[in-house]
Amino acid sequence: MEADHFQGPWYHAAGSPNAWDHDIFSERDPKKHAEIRRKLASLYSMTSLLRAESYVSDSSDVLLRRLGQLADQGTVIDLQLWMQFLAFDIIALITVSPSSTSVTSSACADLRVVA
Secondary structure (H helix, E strand, O other), X not given: OOOOOOOOHHHHHHOOOOXXXXXXXXXXXXXXXXXXXXXXXXXXXXXXXXXXXHHHHHHHHHHHHHHHHHHHOOOOOOHHHHHHHHHHHHHHHHHOOOOOOOOXXXXXXXXXXXX
C-alpha cells in the first residue's frame, strides 16, 4: 500500500465497532495497515496455500460422499448449511486440528431441512 493511499470510510463499517480495534480490512491508516499485512503475509504464501490444498480437496470429497448418501435416501437438505460445515471443517483442519470435522461428525449428520 502506498503511503499516500487511504481507504475510504466505507471500510470502517466492515470492522469492529470499537474505534481502537481495526483488522486488515478496516484499518485505514496506511502504516498500521502495512504492519497488519506483514504479520499475515506468510499465511497466504504459495507454500501455505499448497499445504492447505489437500485439506480442501479431502474435505470436499467427504462432503460429496455424504451428500450422495443423503441424495440416495431422498433427503432434502439445507445446502447453505452444508457449505458452512465444509468451510468450518477446512478452517479447523488448517488452523486447529485434523481430528474433528462437522461433515463427518454424528452431531451434524442428521441436520437437514424437510420440505
